[in-house]
Amino acid sequence: MKTINVGILGFGTVGSGTAEVLQQHAKTVLQKTDLAICIKTIADIQIDQLPEMFSKTKLTKHVDDIFDDPKIDIVVELIGGLEPAKTFILKAIEAGKHVVTANKALLSIHGKEIFEAAAQKGVEVGFEASVGGGIPVIKSLKEGLVANRINSIMGIMNGTANYILSQMTDFGLPFDDVLEDAKQKGYAEADPTYDVEGIDTAHKLVILMIMAYGINIQLDDVSTEGISQIKPIDIDFAKQFGCRIKLLAIAQNNGDHFEARVHPTMVPDDHLLASVNGSYNAIQFNGDMVGNVLLYGKGAGKLPTGSAVAADVVDIARNIAFECVNRVPSLSYLPQYIKDCQITPMDKICCPYYFRITAMDEPGVLAQIAGILGKNNISIESVIQKKRHDSESVPIVILTHRAMENDVEVALGEIDGLKICTGKTVKIRILE
C-alpha cells in the first residue's frame, strides 16, 4: 500500500465536498487501488478550524505550506476565479505537483499557459469537475469515445440557468421573479451574470471543444447569448409547438470549420435534453461510430462536484503509483496535434427559427411579413396569429424551416422597420 498525499487550496463548498468524499471513501478507494489517499494539508485564509473528521489534516493560511511540502503529490485548486487561482496552480506545477481543478473560467481563458507549464514539468492537470459537475463527461469523451470523430456536442451545462428556465416553464413565472427566488434559495449567486448570460456555459464548451476536436479555441470564439431576455409568453408558445426552451451549448464539426455557440434554444419534447430539468446537466456527443451518447447528472453541488474532483485525484494517484504519468494527455490530443481552427461566423449558421413579431392587428400584416421572409430565403413552417384582446398589438408567431442567420437578421431588420410592427421581434433558434 502506497500513500498519496493531497493538498487542497480552498475549503469552500467544493473544497469541503471534495475533502468529505475523499475522507469518507478512503477505504473504498483503497480496496480499488491499494492506495491510501491522504488529505495532508488544506489551505484557506477564511477558516480557523476544520471539521472533526479531518483531525489528521493540517489547516494553514499559507499556500506555500502546500507548495513547499515535498511529500504532497497532488494539489487540488478549488478557490475558483482567475486570481489567485492561476498563480497558485502555476506555483504548484513549478513545485512539481500534479494539479486537479474544477476551475472552468480559468482553464477556458488561461488553459494554454497552464497546460504548457504542466507539460514542461511533466505533471498532470485533471479537470473532470470543470464540466458537468459529477458527471464523468471528460473521461467519457477522452477515453470512452477515443476512436470517434466527434461530429457535435450539445448540452445543458449550467444548473442555475436550467433551474430558472424550468421554474419559468413549470409555473409561468417571469425571469426576474424566478431569479430573485433562486438567489434566496442559494441556487443563484449574488451576481448571476456568468450563469444566466451563458458565459459559464461558454467556458465549459471551450474546454470540451479543445478535447473533442483537438483545436485551439478561445472563449471569444464562442457566440454567447443568455436567458435574461426570455419571456413567459415565448415559453408558452414553445409549449404549443411541443418544445421547451433550454440554454444549450452547441458545437458542430463542419470539417474545416467549427460552430461554437451558446444560446436559448427550443428543444422538441421528445428530445432527451427537453426532459433535463432543475439543476441537472446533460451533455450529448455525436460520434461518427458511436452515434449519440448522452450523459446526465448533477452539474454542480458540494458532493457531486467533489465526486468528480476525487475521481481525478484517484486517476492521478494511480498514475503516480504505476509510474505512468500523462498516460492520457490532459487535452485528449497530444500537444503537437492540437491545431488552429476556423470558427463559423454566427451569421453563417443555419437552423430553424422561432419569431415572435409584435404587430398592429390589421388586415394584410401577415402578407407583408411573409413577403419579407420569402424574399430573404426564409420559408415558413407554421404561423400562430393571436386575436386582439385589449391592446392593438398582437403577437404573430412564426416557425421557419432551416434558414441562415444572416438572412434572418436582414429579414427581421426589415420587419421591425415596418410601421405596423410595434416592438422588436424576438428570435429563438430551434434544435433540429
Next chain:
Amino acid sequence: MKTINVGILGFGTVGSGTAEVLQQHAKTVLQKTDLAICIKTIADIQIDQLPEMFSKTKLTKHVDDIFDDPKIDIVVELIGGLEPAKTFILKAIEAGKHVVTANKALLSIHGKEIFEAAAQKGVEVGFEASVGGGIPVIKSLKEGLVANRINSIMGIMNGTANYILSQMTDFGLPFDDVLEDAKQKGYAEADPTYDVEGIDTAHKLVILMIMAYGINIQLDDVSTEGISQIKPIDIDFAKQFGCRIKLLAIAQNNGDHFEARVHPTMVPDDHLLASVNGSYNAIQFNGDMVGNVLLYGKGAGKLPTGSAVAADVVDIARNIAFECVNRVPSLSYLPQYIKDCQITPMDKICCPYYFRITAMDEPGVLAQIAGILGKNNISIESVIQKKRHDSESVPIVILTHRAMENDVEVALGEIDGLKICTGKTVKIRILE
C-alpha cells in the same frame, strides 16, 4: 511511436465493426496516444476474404495463428456465446495476450474463471462493450464514480426488448406482431429468447453489480422476468396512469444484502428512463456522493459496439506502452476485496404494484378484492373499473402503494381463487 498488434476472433457484425473503427480512426488514435494500433490478424472460419480496407491484415481460419503469434499483444474475442469463445479466451490468456470481449453471456457465467486466469498471467480483460454497447458505462462506473458507494443501478439494457415495447406503446400492437416484424427487420434474432425474456439483461446486470458492489454474484441470483406476457391493454392502462412499461434491470444496495432483478416495470413519464425509446439503452447509477448519473446511447449495433471495443483496445494499448498493466483492476475492486453477498429473496422486495384483475361485472366485486388486499397489508392508491361492453368479464385495474412481494403473491392467489375472478391477475411492478 510504438506499434500495438491486435488479433480479432470473429468477423461478424461486431468483429467487422471493431475492425472498421480501429482502421478508420487509426490516425485519430495515433494523435491521442502516439501508438499505432495495427490489426495484424483476423480469424474467422466463415469468410474467405476481408474487405479491401484491411489489405494489410492477415485472414486465417486457425485461431492458433493468433495465439501463437508473439507479436500480437491484444486478442479481441467477438465470436459470442459460451463455446468456443471461452476456450479461445483462456488460450489467449495462457499465451500471455490481453483480451477484449463484448461477451456478456460468457463473463456473467464464467467470469470468475476467466478473470482468475488473467490475474495469474498478469494480463488484462477489457469488456466495456459487454454492457450498453457504445456507452462508456463500465469506465464511468469503475473510474468516474470510483469514490462513491453505489446505492442502486437501474437501466434499460436490451435494445431488442426496448424496441418491441416502444413499438407496442406507440402503435398499440400486440407483442407477437411486433416481434415478428422485428425479426424481419433484423432487430430481433431468430431465437429472441435471451432478449425478450430478460436473460441478456440479467447477464449485464451481473457484470455491473460485481463492479459496483465488489461482490460475487451469479446469474442465478438475478430474478428474471421477460416482456412476452405484456399485453397492449396493460400498456394502455400504464399510459392512463402517466407511465410507460420498460424492461428494467434493477440492483439495490441494502447494506448487508442486495436486490438483483429484471422485470417489466411501469416507469413514470417524467423519469428520464421513460424517454429512452427504440433500440437505445440507458443506465442510471445512484451514488451516495454524485447522486443520479444516467448514461444513454446505442446499446448494440456494429459501429457503436465497435467503438466500445476499440476504446478498450486503446486503453490496454496505453497500459502496454506505459508499462502499467492492470492499472485499474478489471472488476473495479481488487480481487482480495470481492466478497460473497446475500441476495434479497424476491418475495421480500417492496415496491408499488399495478394489478389488472379480470372479474365478473357484479356488484360487490371491488369490495371483496379490496378486502383481500387490505388483509394482506396492501393499500390501494387508485382504481379503474371499466364498464362492461360485450363480455361479462371486466378489467379492474388497481395501483397500490408500496407493498411486499410476498403479501402480493398471497393476495393475488386469494383473488384469483374467487369465483367472480375469471382470469389470472396481471401484476406489474412500478418504479418508485
